[in-house]
Amino acid sequence: MVLTKTLPSENSPLFRLKEERPHLVAEVTRRSFNDFVRTSRDEEGTGIEYVLNDAAYQEIERLKREQGPEDEVRSIAWWRRMSKRLASMSEKEKRRILWSLVESYSDDIAGRFNPWVYRMATGVMPIGLNFMFKAQDIPGAEVPKGLQDLQRVMRHVRDLSDRVVLDGAVETLQKLSRKGTLVFVPTHSSNMDSILVGWALYEAGLPPVTYGAGKNLFTNPLTSFFMHNLGAYKVDRRLRHNLYKGVLKLYSQVLIEKGFHSLFFPGGTRCRSNVVEQKLKLGLLGTALTGYIHNLMRDPECDPVYICPLTINYNLVLEGDSLIESHFRREGRGRYLLENDEFTQLPTITRFVLNTMKMDSTTVLRFGQPMDPFGNEVRADGESYDRRGRRVSRSDYVRSAKSAEIVYDVSRDRQYTRHTGSCIAESFLENTVLMPTQIVSWVLFERLQQRYPSWDVFRLVRFGAEEIVGWEELHRGVEVLLRRLEQLEKKGKLVLSPFLHEEPADRIVYAGIEYLRMFHTPEVVKEWSDGVMIQQVELLYFYGNRVRSFDV
Secondary structure (H helix, E strand, O other): OOOOOOOOOOOOHHHHHHHHHHHHHHHHHHHHHHHHHHHHOOOOOHHHHHHHHHHHHHHHHHHHHOOOHHHOOOOHHHHHHHHHHHHHOOHHHHHHHHHHHHHHHHHHHOOOEOHHHHHHHHHHHHHHHHHHHHHHHOOOOOOOOOHHHHHHHHHHHOOOOOOEEEEEOHHHHHHHOOOOEEEEEEOOOOOOHHHHHHHHHHHOOOOOOEEEEEHHHHOOOOOHHHHOOEOEEEEOOOOOOHHHHHHHHHHHHHHHHOOOOEEOOOOOOOOOOOOOOOOOOOHHHHHHHHHHHHHHHHOOOOOOEEEEEEEEEEOOOOOHHHHHHHHHHHHOOOOOOOOOOHHHOHHHHHHHHHHHOOOOOOEEEEEOOOEOOOOOEEOOOOOEEOOOOOEEOOHHHHEOOOOOOEOOOHHHHHHHHHHHHHHHHHHHHHOOEEOHHHHHHHHHHHHHHHHOOOOOHHHHHHHOOOOEEEHHHHHHHHHHHHHHHHHHHHOOOOEEOHHHHHOOHHHHHHHHHHHHHHOOOOOOEEEEOOEEEEOOHHHHHHHHHHHHOOOO
């Protein structure tokens, strides 16, 4: 796809974040506090007592298992003391503690944005990513010896179009970014996703976004500087009580109300199994709708909110080993916390980068058709259309049946969000781009499963290694699978990467095997004269799960 490149303007809302941050924190604190007080429905404050007691219970249980430096301010002893005193506390003291907690969480969550860092990152990031995805094509293997050689290398490195492909509804999104607020909802496979999406938005001429990122990325030495300066806000997944969740959701809602283009991963966290995500978490997605309703109540002509699905499609996943191990332990009911994976290890990242340089087909980011907060398709004119192609009025969805006024309705709005979530999940499938590693992995694992039909996945992973699949059997399996996938593609159910369209089956087999051997240690497969020896069954299952998401 040839993009019409329009550089994002520094008038984009995110450039206001530095000045507006104190006001955002104050507004989120005030509104969160009032929401909790209003919903307590008890003049004596037992409703507030319930909120504080829930937070204390959850925090005490968490701190029994884990404690970090950030927990020193409110230690397990502090939560225990507060919990014991709740029954005898005055209403005034309960409100003081509630305000203190809400204010603390609001300030911790709120992101920061430094225009200088953004300009620096958008200048350096394309060069770094280009080296990652295209360095093997630089003419001559020697180190550049002079200025002319260096300029020649840099000119070549800047051409990224055949390594990271941007596809889909880009031009529509460019137009919509000038009409309303964009909320991007990508699939999530790797901690590299945020970096790659940031580059992709810049490259596509789309505005920078604020986004929720796991708090661990703010302490990761490789990412913390950018996390603290490029608009990301902290999501502390360790905190599970309703008080924290309420503040987090309201922060997201207020950003959308004020026109900040946003991004969050509706899968919640990286997908451990590598299937196309279908079970989405709807909490933050609901803030797009509530933020839009809030603005409609104040101004019926307010700017619309557009939901923008995005699939991120890799040949290799940096954290593949750790993710599939976590998936199997979770499915096996074993307790497992993924604290230190490949994204924290510089040598592993370096090896991943050097190996992805050798690929002919690396990554595709595909922007799906945007939709409104009710799941209706949105076209380039900014209007919404139902499944029959009829233009619809968005505000009519949130009017009271009795008074025709725009109102909140918790039950109704929750149903709208569930429907929109299902539309996003459908878009994820339709815009998933399948790659050679996934095709070859699926065929190899299926051949193994056919040999041992009574074995479940766990037994295959434990005992299926060192099986050899013959070359003819593998080639035939890939050809049959590709024919089936091409039929699904014609029906709009999925997308095959350009490599799968352009190359014959034998070349696809070769590329898939080569990529599987590049990065993971030990190698996922080994080449033998009579076929392919399987070594890491779990990674074949991991990569093949992308295909397994479809009816093949």
